[in-house]
Amino acid sequence: MRLKPLFLLLSLFSVTTTAAPVALHNIQGYGFDENRQLVNFQTLVFDDESGQILARGAKELLAHYATAKQIDGQGKTLLPGLIDGHGHILGLGEYLKQADLRGIGSEQQSAAAVASFAKNNPEQQWLVGRGWNQVLWESKTFPGKTTLDEMVPDKPVYLVRVDAHAAWVNSKALALAGISKDTLDPPGGEIIRDANGEPTGVLIDNAMYLVQRKIPTPTEAEKRAALATAFQHLQALGITSVHDAGVNTELVKLYQQLQQEQQLGVRVYPMLSAKDPALESWFKAGIIDDASDWLDIRSVKIYGDGALGSRGAALLADYSDQPGQQGLLVTEPDALTEIMRLTINAGFQANVHAIGDRANRLVLDRFEQLSNLEALQQSRHRIEHAQIVSPQDIPRFKKLHILPAMQAVHATSDMNMAGDRLGVARLRGAYAWRTFVDQGSIIVGGSDFPVELANPFHGLHASVTRQDQQNQPVGGWLPEQRLSLVEALRSFTVDAAYGAFQEEKMGTLAPGSWADFILVDRDIFAIPPAELWQTTTLETWIHGQQRFKR
Template structure:
């Protein structure tokens, strides 16, 4: 992908007089493995009609409207292949614990939010990460009891564990006698009392106790989130695991003409209400703003909470191999019924054991050409045995990865896995070199929405403060073209949309962004600092910077 070829003017036979010309830009788009450059782009009726390699060539355009890019960089709209839209909207309206450096600081934020929202029946939030705290120990319910007489439920940054106060435990019916559910853990002290930390399926009783959101509130959360995505240069998002209620929210936004960003929805296969959506079959609106043709299944938990399923014990927790969230029979059943209904199957797998099981299921399914054509995906594919890397390309399986997870996890992954297992961990370059199809995302709100954090992480393998020197596991770095492909054509392919979006060649949708900094020439340490000036979806501006 390091080959750079200047693009001669590409135009349709006749451009409409209603066309728009964006000029005075540093334009780049992926064309397969080639980066193509241009200085002006014309679009009409929501589609790209011409690209020009010089301002002189662009004078041939008959566009009626022009936009002066004032030297900005123009890229295809970025596609986040793994996020959680409703959760982002909810997070924007709840306690934000991301970056809290101690349990005490997290509690201070909760107390401040509770004071500012006296009518909220529950105090909910997300984003705590004990790995950033001194001692790296899980928090305790007692510190949250100081918040007052309301239940508190705070999800960890990865969404696979929850920290609650005593009142929330009581309302959820969890006490000393409660047995750990299958695929979950109630963390206990030496006396057997629940500490207030619940892992994976053990969170379910708390979710059941929290008042249900109305359809209208869900749609509000979604619209807030989609506008936030547009402001970050994301023109399409793959929503990983939506309920039937969340699908109703998207349908209402679509009907009202309120979809600023494209949504590729993965149905939560465990939501019983989604059975009717599976029975209906895949669907997509005429403008491809809402596509429903995939499902989400979770095979295991997350590494940070030691819920990722491993073949061998955690290096820092002997006797613990993590959690498989479904039995082998359940995993097979849900994959079979989704594929039989014509849906792509996208399965969360982080640990090496979970990845092996999911890959084996896909290999079984993909023996049939019709099923292989569905492009089943492994979501995360974080910890692989080196021998399993080649299985993706061989069986036609997409690896949907989140580059920023590598730089977020680098401070604890070695502790959890040890040096030997790191050889197949966060192995983005090895997967790409094997010939596998890759898609790029962020996993927001587990991570921040800003896609340039992911671009920076893939290129440098460093955190924003440039650590470690040379990058963490630097052999897994991607170059800038490979990384842009990951968040454009790679993600488009993983959604069966490679003939619609992901590139700015003539005939493709005019989904593009204007940026302050040149992604291809700015110092790699500064890639994450880029600012979005404006965002367009099908030629319609959906965001303009103040």
């Protein structure tokens, strides 16, 4: 691979400091320049007090910093700190302490895992878990309350599907929520029922809240503990910043407290939840532009439709494997228009969840109606996921300056059912990263953890190979949509930073930017792409301080 050389020009030394800097040398460093082009360097100089990069270059750079504290990188590979452009930090911390059903191969085995969790956690009044996926089961069908009742009859059980758009509950939970044959489906939700109209124990999208609201709210101490667990987990994976997708005022206030206490483990770009009752007060207060970029508050997460796996993604035509079903709009069209209008008029960034082609079109239509092209370019509004888009709508992202915030691992997770749900024709606009990049769209990369595992190297691998970790399918799924490794790395660094108005300070390791970087156990540009997911983070540095060391 040919990289743009980075010469030792005095013009690079644009940041000055009175303290002795740190010079990390003998590294295989990668970063980006002002044109988002990959550059290679062997020495990185930064100020561990201000947290800023001072210079980068060849080994001769050390001569210009004779008084610097020197650290020998021992030939390790150094990358910009990785940015997850769509995750759920508190959800991750809670997930790491709940019943984990990810990858379990049957309904019966999943219920048995919950029973085992109950036995090992007798203090839990509610049994909460996450990760079940009926697509992996031989039956391919939704589970039911009966299986859970047999295993856990005496405590309420609430199990979130892997995509977080469906819940599997037992009879105890249904009774506590007052859900019966006579309960009406809430707008934007569905209570799955049997032939007699009785609830089966599966709730889709907005119907989930009928039970969820009965679960005791975690205390502040419990939330702090969950966040601390999540921060440690993210640091160990090489993630230095997260765009937290959909947080309420209570959690934002907790983030602000943690920032004051210098206890934020990663940089956080919170998207205020469109459902938060205090949203308009945030609009009145205006954007919070944190000079240190630990906690910039200027965006809103708006909810469009559901997810593909639970057939909640809103489609223009019927699901191929369920005639008559076209998905769900979690927010009704008029309400969607109003919340987008309020967000745009307040000068905040609107980040709208849209997975199905109908939802994506509805959101694009509203951006076009509610703003002009100049304002759209400045506002960097986003569509979160943009998974299934009509081919005729993809160019509208570029025309309207809407950023697709996409999660590469969703494609390799969904490839075993997407064709069944959509049919062959609609796959032309599904998970279409190459098409977006070729038209000049900037992709904000991420994982959607804990829907997926948070490891960003899984996302880089999926972007480049379009395969799972067993190298399947041969040649990749929809391989024409693969990205190069440089493009994939951009999506998790400078392009993700662009999606948060932070590209001047994050994601490049250019002089003047924050010293957020990681050291990993292999040169990702010198290994077979199939091995990318195996990359391990050895050290994580944020703001010039080492936060993790393996």
